[in-house]
Amino acid sequence: MPLPDMNLLIALDALLEEGSVVGAAKRMHLSPAAMSRTLTRVREALGDPVLVRAGRGLVPTPRALALQEQVRSLVEQATEVFQARDEVDMRTLSRRFNVRSNDVFFGAFGGHLVDALRLQAPDASLRFAPEGEGDDDALREGRIDLHVTSRRNFGPEMKVQQLFTTRFVALAREDHPIFNAPVTPERFAEYDHVSVSRRGRPHGPIDAALELLGLSRRVTLTTPNFHSAIFSIAASDLIVSLPETVLWGMDELGLRMRPFVIPLDFEPVNVVQAWHPRFDKDPAHRWLRQTVKDLCMTHQARNLPIC
Template structure:
């Protein structure tokens, strides 16, 4: 059996990612006519149209979609063979790092991460990608480099490293009536609450802890991120529960808000960073992971400075 032309894999990867003959040609520094001929060869080799006309554009066939992840992995492995090295000069590296997390991590660590990048990798850039539903293949397909999250249900091949623990605390406006007396589980549920959930969920671990005491709270507002919850709470009698790290920037916002310990017993939240094993030996990716880990190591020290002094 003759050896297949491996260049077709590179061309197929470009065609599937670009979804366009012209775009793939530009990416591979070929003319559109040459790329069109290459697509014909790919179709003959696979026995499949690969890309078919849909209106003014092209869409991949089911066979092409099924092959896309495998083709991408093979191309990346081939690149690693020719670019493998133990060290990289971060000061000369031109690369965009894609980090997925929620606004809690971005708000608490984003500025420090950007500052570190500017000093040690000035030619590289950082892109924060928000968390979203139905996108569990982003690491596997190489669309993000790192996922910082509290979730743990990744695929078995995904590598995970613990960054820190954080506890949930509560926040209310400074003159909220809950502060007029000692805060108890009963006074905690006396006022309306904000639930923060990108999936629109109104209940979570706090509600389970309340149920164990025979109590329940009323969630009057559900919002997808913590910063909108904070601003909603600043001008109302609402109470929001949020990770302690969110409090770091509260003074800079200029809001007259007051945090307090939730009078319930529940487990702290584990925050991890996750990546695909193909990036494990990549020196630039290793630098990114180590940098995130070092920045997050300051959590306990920074938490100590957010509570009002007696």
């Protein structure tokens, strides 16, 4: 079935509202003759006269009157489709945002992001999706709205924004013997370590940096996330190396932990947020991205005591 000419719908709306070929012609920036020809096409499409002569004017037929409200509604809906919406009422927005990241971001910003939702978008909700092997099409397929990560290997079409830069620091219980003397690379390598790896790898950049100095460390525990590592060192002499960002979410834990600078050279870690271009102009998604960016900037401005 061929699609109808949607221009006839707009013309019908103008004709019914103006009740005049001349008035509809002015509204649609057409000549009266062109509008008259359009009326003929509308009549043929509907199989109805639509407007008939009554004295010196035109009056709508019963069929036209029955269609008038529906026609007006359809034209308004079509107009909305092509109008850019630059604003959204976050107070009434009902939407679930899906954010993918690791537990570093969840721990540092999860509660603050939920607070922002409660205050500014009380009908919206948040779902954190963990990072995993593969599943690189989640952004492209729309299964997640935002990916917060330190990785950079996104597709060329993806939008990427820098959030903050962090560094790796070490963490040990407050009365750990490593604090009895200055922390040197040798003393850092002397104690047993926890390795945090989603893939279960016991070695990484720290081992490479130690190797350059002719040193090595002993990894006696490997965990998939940083927060399980933190609790594992609470009653042991283990040391864990982690992004400084993790410390941003530890204020309320009440754990007697002490961070310290790793005596090795490391490149800083750049954390970004990435999204698919389909969301670039979406006002609710823009609010989410800006809220995440503002939270990250606020926390990075804090001065954390690290010896």
